[in-house]
Amino acid sequence: MVFIMELLVSVPMIVLLALFLLGKMSIFLRTKQISKSDFQKLPPGSSGWPVVGETLDLLRANLEGNPLRFTKDRVEKYNSLVFRTSVLGEQMVVICGPAGNKFAFSNEGKKVVLWWPSSLRRLVGPSFIHKVGDEARTNRKLLVSFFSVESLINCIPTIDEVTRNHLATHWQGKEEVKVYPTIKHHIFELACRLFMSISEPELVSRLSVHFHYFSKGLMSIALDFPGTQFHAAMRAAEAIRRELLVLVRQRRIDLNNKVASPTQDLMSFLLSNPDEDGKFMPEVEITNNILGLLYGAHGSSTSTITLLIKYLGELPQVREKVLAEQREIAASKAAGEFLTWEDLKRMRYSWNVVSEVMRMTPPLINMYREALVDIEYEGYTIPKGCKLYLSISFTHDDPNCHPNAMEFNESRFEGSGPPPYSYVPFGGGPRMCLGKEFARVEILIFLHNLVNRFDWDLSIPNEKIIYDPLPVPVNGLPVHLRPRDP
Numbered sequence: 396m397v398f399i400m401e402l403l404v405s406v407p408m409i410v411l412l413a414l415f416l417l418g419k420m421s422i423f424l425r426t427k428q429i430s431k432s433d434f435q436k437l438p439p440g441s442s443g444w445p446v447v448g449e450t451l452d453l454l455r456a457n458l459e460g461n462p463l464r465f466t467k468d469r470v471e472k473y474n475s476l477v478f479r480t481s482v483l484g485e486q487m488v489v490i491c492g493p494a495g496n497k498f499a500f501s502n503e504g505k506k507v508v509l510w511w512p513s514s515l516r517r518l519v520g521p522s523f524i525h526k527v528g529d530e531a532r533t534n535r536k537l538l539v540s541f542f543s544v545e546s547l548i549n550c551i552p553t554i555d556e557v558t559r560n561h562l563a564t565h566w567q568g569k570e571e572v573k574v575y576p577t578i579k580h581h582i583f584e585l586a587c588r589l590f591m592s593i594s595e596p597e598l599v600s601r602l603s604v605h606f607h608y609f610s611k612g613l614m615s616i617a618l619d620f621p622g623t624q625f626h627a628a629m630r631a632a633e634a635i636r637r638e639l640l641v642l643v644r645q646r647r648i649d650l651n652n653k654v655a656s657p658t659q660d661l662m663s664f665l666l667s668n669p670d671e672d673g674k675f676m677p678e679v680e681i682t683n684n685i686l687g688l689l690y691g692a693h694g695s696s697t698s699t700i701t702l703l704i705k706y707l708g709e710l711p712q713v714r715e716k717v718l719a720e721q722r723e724i725a726a727s728k729a730a731g732e733f734l735t736w737e738d739l740k741r742m743r744y745s746w747n748v749v750s751e752v753m754r755m756t757p758p759l760i761n762m763y764r765e766a767l768v769d770i771e772y773e774g775y776t777i778p779k780g781c782k783l784y785l786s787i788s789f790t791h792d793d794p795n796c797h798p799n800a801m802e803f804n805e806s807r808f809e810g811s812g813p814p815p816y817s818y819v820p821f822g823g824g825p826r827m828c829l830g831k832e833f834a835r836v837e838i839l840i841f842l843h844n845l846v847n848r849f850d851w852d853l854s855i856p857n858e859k860i861i862y863d864p865l866p867v868p869v870n871g872l873p874v875h876l877r878p879r880d881p
């Protein structure tokens with residue numbers, strides 16, 4: 396929809412867009428020139444319409460709430476789990492199924508490398524998402540230590556406190572709450588607090604408005620001129636960066652004067668810790684990394700909590716079992732006492748439910764890689780430089796991996812769980828989601844506080860989910876609240 400509107404803005408824009416996309420299309424054209432005889436070895440598929448490729452069909456499927464239609468239609472048409480397409484201005488090879496996930500995860504840095512769409516890379520700026528090879532490993536090691544279990548354990552009281560305050564302010568005393576925008580605000584507030592110790596509501600609101608425009612441009616076509624969504628997003632990213640740079644510089648002074656602690660948040664951590672080569676991160680890179688992590692931390696957790704509330708609203712028996720588990724944990728605590736790591740480990744049933752929510756409606760429906768060399772895969776050649784699109788939702792929906800895949804069944808996560816490489820909401824291999832444990836902690840703490848305080852009914856039964864590009868209920872998921880007896 397957004398894409399169509401952008402396209403209609405002006406004729407010069409279409410011309411520029413055409414030039415831009417023709418440049419991008421050169422990978423397969425080059426391949427044709429280099430080795431015509433090898434052309435037949437390319438995976439089956441189509442580049443679609445000139446300029447836009449098959450983007451419109453992909454966006455249509457997302458807005459219909461059925462992103463898998465795009466992939467499944469083509470898997471059926473070509474009778475192949477590997478096919479070629481052209482979307483978002485890139486020639487891509489879509490790879491479906493656990494074998495594709497295994498191939499990508501185990502060949503990171505050898506045959507493939509993590510790749511993000513150019514809109515995302517340009518908006519976030521030079522940061523960990525741009526790094527490959529040794530640089531990526533060093534950078535990731537530094538960030539991994541911030542997200543280690545030890546530092547997460549220290550964050551639990553803050554996450555619990557922020558969550559309780561959020562429920563007291565935005566849920567308590569209300570008859571109806573629109574879940575998606577409310578959770579979006581909560582997750583952003585939490586990230587501001589944990590990454591930068593920001594708690595002033597005005598600053599959080601200002602950053603959140605910029606962040607809204609920033610997020611809208613992340614999956615748009617990277618055309619930076621007035622009128623485009625990407626242009627507005629670039630301006631918003633600059634505004635956030637300006638605000639963050641002021642905070643980073645002040646924090647450096649505070650750290651030198653010993654009025655800030657080196658462990659108080661992500662900003663202090665990045666300013667105080669060199670990488671394994673003894674190099675400190677430049678200030679601009681710190682702001683970009685925080686911006687990238689705000690993005691990583693925000694949308695997927697917001698979507699997961701929102702969908703969890705939706706599924707629990709539709710499945711009263713599951714909700715009762717979650718409540719029983721959470722009540723038992725609450726009963727073992729003194730009044731006002733915060734949750735602990737041990738408490739979170741006891742939330743096994745609840746985490747199985749969250750896992751099933753992420754299987755049925757994965758927050759990120761795909762991952763991207765770039766081919767570092769010409770790849771031979773399943774009898775086809777994937778040319779060097781080509782982008783790979785790994786479909787998370789295709790594997791999650793596969794009845795060979797998940798029997799009765801259309802049914803909600805949290806028990807499939809008991810014991811050893813689904814087969815290897817078939818359940819990948821957080822990706823896998825060396826570039827697996829850095830915030831997996833962080834997400835688990837914030838989601839379970841929210842669930843614990845929510846179910847112990849409220850029961851709810853969905854105001855709109857079977858509310859449609861669209862992908863924008865993350866799954867979002869089309870009306871924001873309004874729910875009727877009923878406070879529980881303390």
Ligand code: HEM
Nearest residue numbers: 691692695696699759762820821822823826828829830834
């Ligand atoms: C339910 C919540 C979340 C889901 C489903 C999720 C999912 C993912 C996925 C699928 C990837 C791509 C992996 C790949 O391409 O192989 C990823 C990467 C990433 N995620 Fe998450 N994520 C979640 C929450 C978070 C949070 C809370 C943070 C930060 C606090 C975070 C930080 C990151 C980072 C930094 C990366 C890039 C890792 C790298 O480049 O090496 N994520 N996530």
